[in-house]
Amino acid sequence: MNTDIDRVxxxxxxxxxxxxxxxxxxxxxxxxxxxxxxxxxxxxxxRKLGRRPRLAAVGLIAAAAIGVSWLGPSGLGLGPAPxxxxxxxxxxxxxxxxxxxxxxxxxxxxxxLEAVGLDISIRVKPVSAAFEGIxxxxxxxRYVDEFEPIEAPGTCDKAGGCPVGLKxxxxxxxxxxxxxxxxxxxxxxYQSTTSFDALGExxxxxxxMNKPVGQVREMLRQRGISVKEFxxxxxxxxxxxxxxxxxxxDSYLVTGGSLSEPGKTMLSVSTTPMKAEYVKNVEEANxxxxx
Amino acid sequence: xxPPEPEHRFEEIYTAHYPxxxxxxxxxxxxxxxxxxxxxxxxxxxxxxxxxxxxxxxARFWLYGVARRTLANHFRxxxxxxxxALRLREELTAWAGxxxxxxxxxxxxxxxxxxPDDRELLALVGWEGLSTGEVAKVLGCSKxxxxxxxxxxxxRLARALSAADLDLSRYGSRAVSLxxxxx
Numbered sequence: 001m002n003t004d005i006d007r008v009x010x011x012x013x014x015x016x017x018x019x020x021x022x023x024x025x026x027x028x029x030x031x032x033x034x035x036x037x038x039x040x041x042x043x044x045x046x047r048k049l050g051r052r053p054r055l056a057a058v059g060l061i062a063a064a065a066i067g068v069s070w071l072g073p074s075g076l077g078l079g080p081a082p083x084x085x086x087x088x089x090x091x092x093x094x095x096x097x098x099x100x101x102x103x104x105x106x107x108x109x110x111x112x113l114e115a116v117g118l119d120i121s122i123r124v125k126p127v128s129a130a131f132e133g134i135x136x137x138x139x140x141x142r143y144v145d146e147f148e149p150i151e152a153p154g155t156c157d158k159a160g161g162c163p164v165g166l167k168x169x170x171x172x173x174x175x176x177x178x179x180x181x182x183x184x185x186x187x188x189x190y191q192s193t194t195s196f197d198a199l200g201e202x203x204x205x206x207x208x209m210n211k212p213v214g215q216v217r218e219m220l221r222q223r224g225i226s227v228k229e230f231x232x233x234x235x236x237x238x239x240x241x242x243x244x245x246x247x248x249x250d251s252y253l254v255t256g257g258s259l260s261e262p263g264k265t266m267l268s269v270s271t272t273p274m275k276a277e278y279v280k281n282v283e284e285a286n287x288x289x290x291x
Numbered sequence: 292x293x294p295p296e297p298e299h300r301f302e303e304i305y306t307a308h309y310p311x312x313x314x315x316x317x318x319x320x321x322x323x324x325x326x327x328x329x330x331x332x333x334x335x336x337x338x339x340x341x342x343x344x345x346x347x348x349x350a351r352f353w354l355y356g357v358a359r360r361t362l363a364n365h366f367r368x369x370x371x372x373x374x375x376a377l378r379l380r381e382e383l384t385a386w387a388g389x390x391x392x393x394x395x396x397x398x399x400x401x402x403x404x405x406x407p408d409d410r411e412l413l414a415l416v417g418w419e420g421l422s423t424g425e426v427a428k429v430l431g432c433s434k435x436x437x438x439x440x441x442x443x444x445x446x447r448l449a450r451a452l453s454a455a456d457l458d459l460s461r462y463g464s465r466a467v468s469l470x471x472x473x474x
Contacts, residue, residue: 023381031331
């Protein structure tokens with residue numbers, strides 16, 4: 001069923017490289033000369049990732065590690081018209097940038113950045129609630145780690161993080177593209193979305209897993225969400241194929257879901273329940289009290 | 292027989308999975324130095340966390356997951372260049388010189404325009420040949436979540452191909468229906 005697109009992708013595969021070579025064997029022996037003790041560096045990174053474990057599972061993975069997003073208080077473009085699309089201040093060797101108008105013409109962002117000598121473009125994309133304000137700076141294929149997010153003080157209730165600004169080193173010479181998530185308008189498709197139980201999404205910590213479709217539909221209705229389509233897995237099939245349907249019996253069990261636009265969700269359903277242990281793990285990972 | 296010595300087990304894992312892991316890394320970075328760093332760091336992690344490495348083919352998905360995180364962290368770290376793998380570095384550099392630059396057809400450009408997440412999902416299936424369940428293991432998510440995300444990624448690529456005015460029929464009817472928005 002899905003093999004055509006997969007075949008297109010397979011054609012694009014870069015070649016796999018030289019494989020097991022003499023250098024590869026030498027590396028193996030070099031590694032074994034080291035102590036097989038826990039890697040402190042990796043452990044540190046894992047702890048940082050652990051604060052938002054669910055996002056790594058469902059969404060903008062690299063973004064989870066950075067946890068960047070920025071939305072000034074006037075970021076939704078409501079109220080009086082802002083004088084400029086961006087606010088750029090100089091501070092301790094950095095430009096501190098905040099977005100004042102998320103609906104501004106992209107050219108106006110670029111013009112402001114260019115005026116301070118930065119070759120940076122900003123693309124604002126409609127995203128689901130957890131990613132509102134998320135920012136993802138790249139240069140070619142590279143994540144731009146020279147840019148530092150400024151996180152809002154206090155607890156963050158969004159999987160994508162709650163930054164209020166971005167620090168760009170003065171004298172940054174490269175070019176970069178920044179993707180910035182904004183709230184979607186009604187009917188507008190999200191360009192980035194995540195599981196609807198992620199932190200910041202409407203079903204966060206709602207015990208919907210393994211519940212029948214009829215019951216979950218009601219939970220969703222109470223939150224102003226309707227089901228757009230169902231993704232049905234055939235538990236008796238060994239393949240990974242799925243079928244997308246407009247309707248399924250109310251007795252089917254819900255295994256997941258995510259919003260594709262404001263108020264509309266796709267539900268992942270099955271006729272067999274997920275393992276209780278898995279459900280517990282997901283709830284724990286989401287930071288929800290386990291029932 | 293008692294449990295195998297750490298060295299023995301590591302050697303088994305390394306020999307069985309090095310080609311797949313090095314291919315995974317190679318397909319996601321162009322620089323031979325970065326490639327050698329990430330391969331070395333991935334297997335060093337496996338050595339240091341040997342008890343966590345699952346048995347059999349599951350080890351491969353675990354290693355992909357480590358390589359994936361290592362790649363993501365690689366560009367964010369200041370102190371790079373592992374003092375290992377000097378010979379591997381030379382080999383990869385020499386070998387990279389022989390690689391003919393890939394064709395830049397419209398399909399490749401459409402793929403490149405996808406988000407890194409979409410590319411990774413599609414690549415795990417198309418390049419590493421993983422099933423949805425295996426993709427879920429690499430990404431650390433549920434099979435359901437992986438399936439949803441894959442579906443969307445396929446749909447977006449189909450649309451991008453369609454927008455590039457490619458003749459989708461040569462890729463089959465499924466691609467056409469995805470591009471037209473039918474699921």
